[in-house]
Amino acid sequence: MRAVQFSEYGPAGVVHVTEAEEPHAGPGTVRIAVRASGLSAGEAHIRSGGLRDVVPVTFPYRTGFDAAGVVDEVGDGVTGVGAGDEVFGMTAAAARGANADHAVLVAWAPKPAAWSWEEAGGAAGSVETATRVLDRLAVGAGHTVLVQGAAGGVGTIAVQFAVARGAAVIGTAREHNHDFLRSLGAEPTTYGPGLVERVRALAPGGVDAVFDCAGGALPDLIAVAGDPARVVTIAPDLTAATLGVHMSHGAQVDDAAAGIGAADPPAVHGLGIAVELAGQGRLRVPVAAAFPLTEAAAAHELSESRHARGKIVLVN
Known part of the structure; x- marks a missing residue:
């Protein structure tokens, strides 16, 4: 099967499509024939070497x-879903590999009929992240939330989830x-001064809470919130810990490394809420x-431009 990978750190051009061995469903998982998959901005940071x-x-x-x-x-052990069902979901954080012809999902939900394949393919990661951070911030009815970077892939979902919880949302x-x-x-x-x-x-x-999807403005965001404990960032900002801000992520990291901390538990219950x-x-x-799978490098270039409104996806 075809799969997207990179074999060295570098610019978007190091990303390429290769022939890879097909994965297979194990206990508690399902395999899908992928119709569309999301591009991860976090993986673009990893690929660049910035998080090495x-x-x-x-x-x-x-x-x-x-x-x-x-x-x-x-x-084995999977119930409630069968061959031929249309689903969206996530791979194991350590395994990745969703940008391929086949992928093994560890969490999934039925694809909403109202969503195209492109929308469904880019949904699960943003949904899980938005749920994870809003839960940590305990956002609920009557709260006011600032979403920094509200027009990006995660920000757009965070806005809608916060609104659904009854919060008032300000978005940059x-x-x-x-x-x-x-x-x-x-x-x-707007952003900036x-x-x-x-x-x-x-x-x-x-x-009441600040959800930072963009990075680069933590002192201002702390001032807005009045307390660093009321700010959570998903941007790879290694100053977060020194400022008292929690960086929420699902990456497998070197726990001894300063500034990033261990992964948060995934908020997979968000998939059902999204449905x-x-x-x-x-x-x-x-x-x-939406880019063809074979144009994954071009998709990475667009991600790095930071001008994308919403999610970037690859289609099979």
Whole structure:
């Protein structure tokens, strides 16, 4: 089968498609014939070498964490799903390999009928991340949340999940994305100098939690929240720990390395919530671009531009 991988650190061009041995479903897992899969911004950071001191990599490194497709193998002990079912879900964090013709999922849910394959293929990772961070921040009805980087793959889902919980959401993005954020239920504002003052003007009663999807502004985000414990970042910002901010991630890391910490438990229950919200017409998965699997390197280039609105996906 075809699979996307890289065999050295470097720019997007080191990413390539190769022939690989097919994986098979083991106990508690299912295998899918992949129709679409998500590009992980975190893996782009790993590929660049920027995290080489904290995230151990064995080359070749197979990419992809979330995918959607048709079940073609069911492992021992699995119930409620069978061959031919359409699902979306996630691979094991240590295994990855979703950017391929076949992938083994350790968590999955039925593909919502309202979603295209592209939307479903890019959904699971963002859904799990958004759920994990919002749970840690205990976001609920009546709260005000700032989502920094609200127009990206995770940010767009975080906005909608927070709104579904009954929270008021302020989202940062470039001005050309402001109407888009309003359509998701967020009050938009811009990045950069003056952020603290702009947010205070929009939320004079204060902000209860900050979900940082973008990185690079933690001191301002702490000032907005009033307490670093009310800020969680998913950006690979190695200053987070020194500032008292939790960095939430699912990577297999060197626990002795400073600044990143151990992985958080995955919030796979978010997949079921996503199915429910999608069925109610309250959750969409904005797709920034869809590339053929063979153009994975171009997809990585777009990810690194930081100009993608929504999720970047690869289609089979």
